Amino acid sequence: MTARSTRRTTAAQSRIAAVGAIAVAGALLLTGCGDQTKDKESGGSDTADSSAAPLADKLPQAIRDKGVIKVGSDIAYAPVEFKDDSGKTVGIDPDLADAMGKQLGVKFEFENGTFDTLLGGLRSKRYDIAMSAMTDTKNRQDGVDADTGKKVGEGVDFVDYFTAGVSIYTKKGADQGIKTWSDLCGKKLVVQRGTVSHDLAKSEAKKCAKGKAISIEAFDNDQQAQTRLRSGGADAGSSDFPVAAYAVKTSGGGKDFQLVGEQVEAAPYGIAVAKSNTEVRDAVKAALDAIIANGEYKKIIEKWGVDAGAVEEATINGGK
Template sequence: MTAGITRRPTSMRSRTAAAGAIAVAGALLLTGCGDQTKNDAGNGGDGNPASGSANAAPLADRLPADIRAKGVLRVGSDIAYAPVEFKDDKGDVVGIDPDIAEALGKQLGVKFEFQNATFDTLITGLASNRYDIAMSAMTDTKERQEGVDADTGKKVGDGVDFVDYFTAGVSLYTNKGDDQGIKTWDDLCGKTMAVQRNTFSHDLAKEQAKKCTEDGKGELKIEDFPTNPEAETRMRSKGANVVSADFPIAAYSVKNAGDGAYFEIVGDQVEAGPYGIAVAKDKTELRDALQAAVQAIIDNGEYQKIVDKWGVADGAITEVKINGGS
């Protein structure tokens, strides 16, 4: 499945931007979330960094000394967002982000340890030093860079820096065979949307709801949930007409949920924006090390293998930017 990207005629920005078919083989999305989940990203298979060890890793000396000493990078992530990060049928953390993290671990000589949390707590987790980085299909935006609440425009934190590593777009999807005439976001007026809380799909929905009201075309009701699978469950039970999520996630659900029998994508993707690895503003050394590592795996071909594996090559980047979102 391939979808084009349509620019919204408003100031909206999506959680993501890129297309490409999601030809993904693998387990269905599992929705359970524990308190903390660890994976072996960066391991050589025996619980140690192995090929990612400080002695072998070409960029180990770029990391802050305290992280080199620990040999671990704590990664905050919402591990319920297949195919970007999710648990397989063995309970292991898998997906695009864990694979990229494993490749980065080889460059930096550390293990990336994924810790599960809801998406809306990840930036505060960075601020409280619960995590070293957040890597969770998070769109790099000016609001997040500056610590500004997207709804109120008020300063709510110090903000974060982003190391951009992928792009993707936002899609709408419905129960299969029941698209209710939805082709564009303007068709959502008078409907009910289920969406993951505090994502840019959520922001887009709130912008569209305001537009529907101003145009007198009927209320767009929004039901928000901690995770995307919960939003999908609400739609499956007929409590909502439509779900919005990043295109890779929507396409994965369409392909895999009910062996392809549950959902269908409607219309084109909208907006464009990069995924970024979020780092606290005062951790510039770590930020720059990550930028160098992402560029290294792009240059050595490991990155391309990963995006090809997950069928998301159209979202690949060639140059790693810091705070490239707008």
């Protein structure tokens, strides 16, 4: 997750997690977060056999007939979702979608879009769900803009499936004394636009002394923010802990970045579903509970080295 201002919420509602063990897991791979394109990737199995799927009857007939659940996702946020060297969409979310698809007898088809447009895509019915490391927050549930406090839509329901937090990272060997968010005052920070990191930075900047505000540069995706920091164009970057840890582990063979301080604002990642689409919401929850019960969920989470963020059951609208 994912939340990502539209995507990750205000400071108190960050996408941040109790995923402390991820940093040492060592299984984290590469990074990314995508543009709004029309790339479509199968995040589920190549074939969807509804006759062998125990939960197929929980889906609306129209989706069962198509055999596809359309997923809006920012596919550049490794290890949650990203494209491998062959161009295939891979990561935690696609693997979970594949496992849930087998339960439901459908294929989860991922469509790439910028993070801050995903909820709009749900409202316009471009997608059936949005699955993109998105933090479940009360603002998103209610359709409230985190910056203005004004209602901008009907909101969404979330099926929560993971827990994550926000971290700060710097160039390796150049932390400039940055350990906490207050240490960013007078510094330049790069983030992905619309994320919890972005919201947290804006909130923290208001607390800085006069003339020492945080200079925030926001990008369409996390890869762009990392490139800016790598080139020396900023003092620090911030993103969800699994993503920051992955970048530290993989960028430049582990020589580009380092994590600083502790992750903050633990919050759940949720699969977003339109409030009017309760049948799909409940089917996704049932499928998630099924793969938790049969052990597939645990295997996937451990595969990506993020087992500290695992949940024991699916929850609807557990974000605060």
